[in-house]
Amino acid sequence: MKRATLATLLLCALLLCSSFLETAMAMPMFCSHKCKARCAKAKLKPRCMKYCGICCARCKCVPSGTDGNKQQCPCYRDMVNSKGKPKCP
Secondary structure, three states: OHHHHHHHHHHHHHHHHHHHHHHHHHHHHHHHHHHHHHOOOOOOHHHHHHHHHHHHHHHOOOOOOOOOOHHHOHHHHHOEOOOOOEOOO
């Protein structure tokens, strides 16, 4: 009886962990794809990709297009750096 309960608990834990892992793995691909499009015309692409990735990971969205459209993602729009300027490209 104890072994069956332990096996069931381990199976449940494994399933739970795999679902979290799948979500965690999918987000970087989403952000990478969206930020690549967002930073396509940026003069400083590495910097644009860095900050876009940070903002995307936190907000889970990136506005469409290469500039503007920030109203599509209020979290992305409202993030600011330590100087009070927009953090997200």
